[in-house]
Amino acid sequence: MTIIDIGTWQLAAAYLLLAFPLAIMLWYGIPMVGQTALALVRMTVQLIFVGLYLQVIFRLNIVWLNAAWLLIMVTVADVSIIRTCSLKLRPIMLPLFGALLAGTAIPLLLFVGLILRRDNLLDAQYAIPIGGMILGNCLRADIVGIRTFYEGLRTGEKAFLQNLAQGALLHEAIRPHVRKACQAALAPTVATMATIGLVSLPGMMTGVILGGASPAIAIKYQIVIMICIFSGTAITVALGLWLTAKRGFTPYGVLDRTIFRAS
Numbered sequence: 001m002t003i004i005d006i007g008t009w010q011l012a013a014a015y016l017l018l019a020f021p022l023a024i025m026l027w028y029g030i031p032m033v034g035q036t037a038l039a040l041v042r043m044t045v046q047l048i049f050v051g052l053y054l055q056v057i058f059r060l061n062i063v064w065l066n067a068a069w070l071l072i073m074v075t076v077a078d079v080s081i082i083r084t085c086s087l088k089l090r091p092i093m094l095p096l097f098g099a100l101l102a103g104t105a106i107p108l109l110l111f112v113g114l115i116l117r118r119d120n121l122l123d124a125q126y127a128i129p130i131g132g133m134i135l136g137n138c139l140r141a142d143i144v145g146i147r148t149f150y151e152g153l154r155t156g157e158k159a160f161l162q163n164l165a166q167g168a169l170l171h172e173a174i175r176p177h178v179r180k181a182c183q184a185a186l187a188p189t190v191a192t193m194a195t196i197g198l199v200s201l202p203g204m205m206t207g208v209i210l211g212g213a214s215p216a217i218a219i220k221y222q223i224v225i226m227i228c229i230f231s232g233t234a235i236t237v238a239l240g241l242w243l244t245a246k247r248g249f250t251p252y253g254v255l256d257r258t259i260f261r262a263s
Contacts (some may be wrong), residue, residue, distance in 0.1 A: 143232025
């Protein structure tokens with residue numbers, strides 16, 4: 001079975017669907033038309049560039065080149081999370097990078113090495129798309145978790161300081177905020193796992209089926225990738241909160257407001 005190619009004119013026809021969301025925005029006066037247009041242009045240009053670049057990477061399949069591309073992906077995700085959460089890059093970037101790298105690399109290497117039994121753990125055909133799926137979900141979970149954590153500390157600072165004044169150690173005082181942040185970050189993935197296959201056919205399963213494999217094989221791939229995604233997001237969120245908290249507080253245990261970007 002071969003994949004049906006999408007021609008240039010057919011691809012252009014897909015953009016006609018944008019008439020519906022744009023019409024809704026214009027009709028209700030939603031101030032997102034310019035932002036949406038810019039996002040669409042960026043998406044198109046970025047995907048064309050990445051598609052051309054990945055063709056080269058897949059053809060060469062050099063370990064260090066594959067690793068470099070994965071590190072670039074982690075770095076871009078790192079910067080995106082920090083900016084979305086209105087934090088400053090300098091104090092948070094390196095700790096969060098480590099958390100993202102661990103949350104992506106651990107399930108990725110287990111998937112490729114232990115489950116797929118590939119000799120080359122960074123085989124481009126598997127490492128880059130699987131790593132991208134895990135990292136993309138880690139990015140979304142980290143945005144929710146880190147934003148919930150720091151916003152919760154800012155709004156509940158009086159109760160937090162009161163706990164410190166009563167003798168609580170820093171890790172004890174922030175524990176309720178960490179618990180709330182982890183719950184908020186992991187809840188969407190848990191909900192997805194509970195409804196997967198009934199509400200929607202997910203990306204990995206659909207991709208494997210379109211690639212010509214049987215639904216039975218696609219299901220096994222989907223089960224494994226969902227476990228990897230959930231494990232990766234849990235590692236990334238927990239480690240990200242722990243590592244960034246080391247930079248987010250003063251030596252006296254008070255929240256360091258200099259880590260926040262000015263509104």
